Amino acid sequence: MLKKRIIPAFCAVTAVCTLAACGTFAACGTGAADRSGAASDADNGTLVVLNYGKYLDHSVIRMFEEETGIDIKLEEYESPEEMYTKFSSGSIRYDVVCTSDYMVERLISEGQVAEIDFSGFSYYDNLNPEIIEASQIFDPENKYSMPYFYGTLGILYNTTMVPEEETDTWSILWDEKYADSIIMQNSVRDTFVPALRLLGYDINTEDQSQIEEAVQLLIEQKPIVYAYYVDETADEVAAGNAAMALVYSGEAAYAAELNEDLAYSVPREGSNLWIDSWFIPADSQNKENAQKFLDFLCREDAAMLNFEYVWYGTPNLKVIEQLDEETLSDATIFPTEEILADCVVYKQFDQDTTDRYNYLWKMLKSE
Amino acid sequence: MYRLKRQFLAGPYLLWVAGFILLPLAFILYYAFTTDGGGFTLSQITAIADPVHVKSLLLSLKLGFFCTVVCLLLAYPLCLILSRFHFRHQSFVVFLFILPMWMNFMLRILAWRLLLSNSGLINSLFELVGIGRVKMLNTQLSVVFGMVYDFLPFMVLPIYNSMARINKDVVEAAKDLGANSLTVLVKIVIPLTLSGIISGIIMVFVPALTSFVISDLLGGGKVLLIGNVIEQEFMQGMNWHLGSGLSVVLMVFVIASMALLNIFDKDGGGAAVW
Numbered sequence: 001m002l003k004k005r006i007i008p009a010f011c012a013v014t015a016v017c018t019l020a021a022c023g024t025f026a027a028c029g030t031g032a033a034d035r036s037g038a039a040s041d042a043d044n045g046t047l048v049v050l051n052y053g054k055y056l057d058h059s060v061i062r063m064f065e066e067e068t069g070i071d072i073k074l075e076e077y078e079s080p081e082e083m084y085t086k087f088s089s090g091s092i093r094y095d096v097v098c099t100s101d102y103m104v105e106r107l108i109s110e111g112q113v114a115e116i117d118f119s120g121f122s123y124y125d126n127l128n129p130e131i132i133e134a135s136q137i138f139d140p141e142n143k144y145s146m147p148y149f150y151g152t153l154g155i156l157y158n159t160t161m162v163p164e165e166e167t168d169t170w171s172i173l174w175d176e177k178y179a180d181s182i183i184m185q186n187s188v189r190d191t192f193v194p195a196l197r198l199l200g201y202d203i204n205t206e207d208q209s210q211i212e213e214a215v216q217l218l219i220e221q222k223p224i225v226y227a228y229y230v231d232e233t234a235d236e237v238a239a240g241n242a243a244m245a246l247v248y249s250g251e252a253a254y255a256a257e258l259n260e261d262l263a264y265s266v267p268r269e270g271s272n273l274w275i276d277s278w279f280i281p282a283d284s285q286n287k288e289n290a291q292k293f294l295d296f297l298c299r300e301d302a303a304m305l306n307f308e309y310v311w312y313g314t315p316n317l318k319v320i321e322q323l324d325e326e327t328l329s330d331a332t333i334f335p336t337e338e339i340l341a342d343c344v345v346y347k348q349f350d351q352d353t354t355d356r357y358n359y360l361w362k363m364l365k366s367e
Numbered sequence: 368m369y370r371l372k373r374q375f376l377a378g379p380y381l382l383w384v385a386g387f388i389l390l391p392l393a394f395i396l397y398y399a400f401t402t403d404g405g406g407f408t409l410s411q412i413t414a415i416a417d418p419v420h421v422k423s424l425l426l427s428l429k430l431g432f433f434c435t436v437v438c439l440l441l442a443y444p445l446c447l448i449l450s451r452f453h454f455r456h457q458s459f460v461v462f463l464f465i466l467p468m469w470m471n472f473m474l475r476i477l478a479w480r481l482l483l484s485n486s487g488l489i490n491s492l493f494e495l496v497g498i499g500r501v502k503m504l505n506t507q508l509s510v511v512f513g514m515v516y517d518f519l520p521f522m523v524l525p526i527y528n529s530m531a532r533i534n535k536d537v538v539e540a541a542k543d544l545g546a547n548s549l550t551v552l553v554k555i556v557i558p559l560t561l562s563g564i565i566s567g568i569i570m571v572f573v574p575a576l577t578s579f580v581i582s583d584l585l586g587g588g589k590v591l592l593i594g595n596v597i598e599q600e601f602m603q604g605m606n607w608h609l610g611s612g613l614s615v616v617l618m619v620f621v622i623a624s625m626a627l628l629n630i631f632d633k634d635g636g637g638a639a640v641w
Binding site: 180181186187188222225227228229236239240242354355358359362363365366 | 426589
């Protein structure tokens with residue numbers, strides 16, 4: 001989903017700073033926006049891009065700047081929630097933003113997203129129609145967003161400690177045999193996925209009794225869980241501190257680079273499909289430049305550079321055509337048709353359900 | 368004129384206090400007593416009575432209490448030794464205790480996480496000598512351990528300061544009048560260092576009570592302190608009102624514990640440290 005390698009504590013520190021500096025924040029923000037405005041006099045304008053950290057190859061930016069004369073100002077963030085805070089503080093006007101599916105949905109519902117005019121695109125057809133279709137769960141008419149990378153949620157495991165065939169089901173995460181060597185995600189929605197799927201419920205369920213059943217299952221699991229981590233998950237498994245962990249496929253690919261004994265599996269009960277997508281904010285001042293940029297990202301060469309930089313599943317068919325068999329058959333990067341069929345994109349909950357999940361989450365953590 | 372100049376010098380500090388202490392505090396108070404719509408409510412404050420919040424507050428109090436007791440038990444004998452016996456480089460030994468404070472506390476906690484982890488250095492040693500792996504990380508104990516490690520200097524310093532201030536003649540006079548070491552300790556040394564002890568207790572208990580980073584890093588997300596609940600409300604739940612409400616309750620606990628201890632602190636000497 002994202003390459004976030006920081007420690008939650010840092011987020012917290014940032015939060016405190018944000019709180020303490022609400023006033024000053026706005027001031028610096030305006031400064032930054034002014035600067036980008038000043039640069040626009042000289043050439044074909046600017047483009048303020050907001051993206052996950054390390055999620056865009058810098059040579060792609062340079063290529064785009066050289067070809068179009070548009071100046072790109074790249075801003076980065078670590079988590080969708082941080083993006084939301086940055087975005088809605090309004091101190092910088094972003095022209096094009098990449099974020100996770102459910103956050104796109106939230107912003108669409110808040111009326112903060114502009115429609116994208118795909119008819120002017122030359123390379124939009126390069127994108128896999130299946131992924132575009134899957135995006136409809138958060139963008140029903142595909143008019144607000146453009147898929148960038150996608151992947152799944154699954155189990156990262158150490159092949160020296162866990163036999164492959166056991167990772168076929170989520171119930172391995174409840175196996176006493178692996179007590180104190182299971183890492184779960186320290187985020188509400190992700191940790192609920194295995195429990196909901198084991199019970200046979202939809203991961204987007206808003207049914208109170210189903211959610212409560214799931215939390216009971218998670219409470220049962222807690223004593224054998226080693227920890228609930230976010231960013232350090234992959235590193236902990238790679239270091240041998242745990243036998244398996246619930247992770248995003250992107251994290252798994254990263255971990256596999258660190259330790260060759262690691263493998264990744266998406267259990268047969270089904271899981272979450274995540275699609276990081278681009279959108280253009282409604283108050284963007286450079287919508288045309290933003291469209292040009294998105295079109296450019298679909299172009300074969302740019303998409304290839306980005307794929308080789310990020311190494312997540314790309315929806316760009318022209319890139320996929322050029323890949324070798326080994327890369328294509330790597331289920332960590334490209335989930336098979338079979339797996340994809342059982343994976344669902346997160347839907348943004350209504351406020352009551354969100355509150356309920358958050359409350360049950362606190363209950364689980366305080367057990 | 369002189370007085371005016373002096374007041375002027377305090378200007379930057381006053382600005383700092385206004386901008387970074389009073390203003391955020393006002394924000395917190397505003398959020399704590401309002402709803403999303405901006406109406407007045409007490410529900411963010413009474414939310415502390417929720418079983419989940421009570422549980423994590425009690426856990427915070429419990430871990431904070433243990434941390435303070437352990438710090439006191441470690442620090443007091445140490446200070447006695449440091450101040451009583453005269454050996455060469457005495458100040459160097461005190462310096463050694465302060466030295467870890469020069470390093471960022473989060474780095475030190477991260478280092479402990481590596482040491483205590485399942486396949487960390489300590490467990491590797493255990494395996495080598497045949498004890499086998501012991502689960503140390505991500506327990507309440509590891510959180511208390513981290514707190515003690517981080518906050519011990521805050522206990523040592525005020526106690527050592529107040530002990531160093533005791534006039535040696537007083538102790539000798541007591542001995543001349545026939546008091547044994549125990550009587551000297553109970554009747555002379557402890558009463559004279561009470562202000563230092565109280566300062567130390569406050570300086571350890573308050574950060575331990577409000578801590579959330581240590582429980583996050585050494586608790587592996589399994590130890591939910593009230594600080595973690597507040598952090599979660601701000602960061603994940605996006606519920607700033609509830610987060611602020613709980614913060615206000617926590618502030619009340621902090622102020623109450625300080626007020627309670629101040630009753631014992633008659634001369635206020637030790638307070639000079641903080």
